[in-house]
Amino acid sequence: MEVIILSDKEEAGRFAADAIEALVVAKPEAVLGLATGSSPLPIYDELARRHAEEGLDFSRTRGFALDEYVGLPAGHPESYWEVLQREFTSRVGIDPSRVSAPNGSAEDIATACAEYEAQIVAAGGIDLQILGIGTDGHIGFNEPVSSLASRTRIKTLTEQTRQDNARFFGSLGEVPHHVVTQGLGTIMDARHLVMIATGAGKASAVKAAVEGPVAAICPASVLQFHPHVTFLVDEAAASGLSLGGYYRHTWNNKPSWQKL
Ligand code: GLP
Numbered sequence: 001m002e003v004i005i006l007s008d009k010e011e012a013g014r015f016a017a018d019a020i021e022a023l024v025v026a027k028p029e030a031v032l033g034l035a036t037g038s039s040p041l042p043i044y045d046e047l048a049r050r051h052a053e054e055g056l057d058f059s060r061t062r063g064f065a066l067d068e069y070v071g072l073p074a075g076h077p078e079s080y081w082e083v084l085q086r087e088f089t090s091r092v093g094i095d096p097s098r099v100s101a102p103n104g105s106a107e108d109i110a111t112a113c114a115e116y117e118a119q120i121v122a123a124g125g126i127d128l129q130i131l132g133i134g135t136d137g138h139i140g141f142n143e144p145v146s147s148l149a150s151r152t153r154i155k156t157l158t159e160q161t162r163q164d165n166a167r168f169f170g171s172l173g174e175v176p177h178h179v180v181t182q183g184l185g186t187i188m189d190a191r192h193l194v195m196i197a198t199g200a201g202k203a204s205a206v207k208a209a210v211e212g213p214v215a216a217i218c219p220a221s222v223l224q225f226h227p228h229v230t231f232l233v234d235e236a237a238a239s240g241l242s243l244g245g246y247y248r249h250t251w252n253n254k255p256s257w258q259k260l
Contacts, residue, residue, distance in 0.1 A: 001083070001127060001210065001223065001224060001226075001229050001231065001239075002217055002229070002230050002231065002250075002260070003210055003231045003233065003241070003247040003260075004230065004231065004232055004233070004239045004247070004251050005233055005235060005244060005247055005248055005251070006232060006233065006234055006235075007234065007235065008014070008198070008234050008235075009039075009042045009198040009199075009234055010042050010046075012042060012138035012196050012198060012232040012233070012234055013041075013042025013043045013045065013046045013196070014042075015070075015099055015232050015260065016040075016042075016043040016046075016130065016194050016232055017043055017046040017047050017050065017127065018045070018260065019192070019194055019230070019259075019260040020032070020047060020128060020130075020194075021047075021050060021056055022259065022260075023127055023128050023192075024056065024057070024058060025056075026060060026202075027127065028057065028059075028060040028061070029044065029060045029061065029062070030061050030062075030127045030128065031061070031062045031063075031064065031120075031123050031124055031125065031126050031127050031129060032061055032062070032063050032064070032127065032128055032129075032130070033063075033064055033066060033126040033128065033129030033131075033182075033190050034063045034064065034065050034066065034084050034088060034089075034099075034130060035066050035129075035130045035131055035132050035140075036065070036066070036067075036080045036083045036084065036087075036132075037132045037198060038132075039133075039196045039198060040087075040088075040130050040131035040132055041087060042195060042196075043130060044087050044088040044091070044197065047088070047091075047092055047094055048091035051091065051093060052090040055188055056092070057093075058089075058092040058093055058094050059093055059094070059095070059228070061094055062098050062099075062123050063084065063088075063089055063094060063098060063099040063100070064099075064100050064101075064116075064120055064126060064182075065080050065081060065084055065100065065102065066080075066121070066131075066140040066141075066177065066181060066182050066187070067080060067101075067102060067140045067141040067179055067180065067181035067182060068080045068081065068101045068102045068103070068104040068180050068181075069104050069176040069177065069179050070104040070105075070109070070176055070178035070179055071104065071105070071107075071156065071176050072104065072105075072176060074105065078168050078169055079101075079104070080101055081099070081101040081246070084099060084101070084156055085099070086191075093163060099242055100116070100119055101253050102116045102152055102180035102181065102182070103115075103116070103180070103251065104176075104178075104179065104180050105218050107259040109180060110153070110154075112180070113151070113152040113153050113154070113180055114152075116152045116180075116182075117151055117152050117186065118223065120186070120189075122257065125189060125190070125191065126189070126190035126191065127158075127190070127191050127192065128190065128191070128192045128193075128194060129187060129190035129192070129193050129194070130167070130194055130196070131187070131193055131194065131195040131196070131220075132160050132195070132196060132197065133195060133197050133202055133205050133206065133209060133220050134160075134161055134164065134205065135160065135161075135164055135201055135202065135204075135205055136158060136160055136161065136218075136220050137205045137206065137208050137209055137217070137218035137219055137220045137221070138161065138220070139184070139187060139195075139220045139223075140181040140182050140183075140184075140187060141155050141157065141161070141179040141180075142155065142180035142181055142183065142184050142187075142219040143155055143156070143158050143219070144158070144181065144217050144218065144219060145216045145217060146183070146184055146214065146216060146219050147183070147184065147185075147216065148184050148214075148216055148219075148222045149183070149184065149185045149187075150183030150184050150185055151181070151182075151186050152180065152181065152182050152183055152185040153180065153181070153183060154178055154179070154180050155178070155179050155180070155181055156178055157175070157176070157177055157178070157179060162169075162175040162177070163215075184219055184222050187224055188222065188223075188225065191228065192228045192229075192230070193223060193226055193228065193229040193230070194229075194230050194232065194260075195209075195220070195223070195229065195230065195231045195232065196225075196232045196233075197232070197233050197234075197237040198233065198234040198236065199234070199236050200236040200237070202233075202236075202237040203236065203237055203238070203239045204240055205218070205240055206231070206233055206237050206238065206240065206241065207218070207240035207242075208221060209221050209223060209224075210231060210241060211232065211233075211241060211242055212225075230260050
């Protein structure tokens with residue numbers, strides 16, 4: 001686990017964009033795991049800029065969303081498929097046919113979830129998964145006490161998460177109670193995990209994920225078992241970490257040949 005403490009969310013976005021650019025240049029058909037929420041927006045803004053100004057080509061990449069709400073009608077502006085089109089894929093020229101999300105409107109959710117898992121495998125697996133973290137330590141929509149081995153499935157949101165996400169909807173009442181999300185086991189199969197966490201509101205979740213015990217009460221703590229995970233945190237999100245000095249020292253002395 002590499003923890004990099006950066007000055008602000010824009011710098012964190014540039015670091016993540018560097019990793020994604022390096023991947024896409026080396027492997028134009030890369031498979032990207034795409035997160036929603038506000039945390040990844042600086043990454044998407046930076047990649048859109050590089051696409052427009054520097055010609056960074058995403059046309060052969062494939063995208064898989066982490067999660068989706070259950071029961072939102074097709075085309076609802078807050079469905080995560082729509083959010084990803086709006087915030088990222090349409091801005092970098094990824095054809096909608098190359099972007100998939102779990103199907104929250106399926107009549108048979110369990111079968112649709114199994115098909116989503118199979119789609120990811122058929123695409124060759126996810127090369128780089130972007131992650132944000134919820135204030136309760138969730139990743140994707142894997143709420144506390146999610147199985148650390150879980151696969152894509154339906155979950156019930158905590159009231160805390162519904163309140164956190166109400167800002168994207170007109171009111172709390174419009175936030176669905178159910179979601180479908182890649183499981184923690186699904187996320188752990190991605191080859192590189194890039195977590196972006198910014199702001200003081202994420203400090204305790206980051207502390208628990210990075211330095212706490214691995215426990216389902218903090219789903220993001222499972223990342224401690226992943227061989228290639230990069231935490232990009234700003235000063236505020238890093239403020240609860242005990243070993244902040246060590247992480248800075250490590251970064252300042254990182255061998256030049258070693259990439260993110
Ligand atoms: C939602 C998403 C997560 C995201 C989290 C944090 O619950 N399903 O993928 O990490 O929100 O959102 P934000 O980045 O807006 O704080």
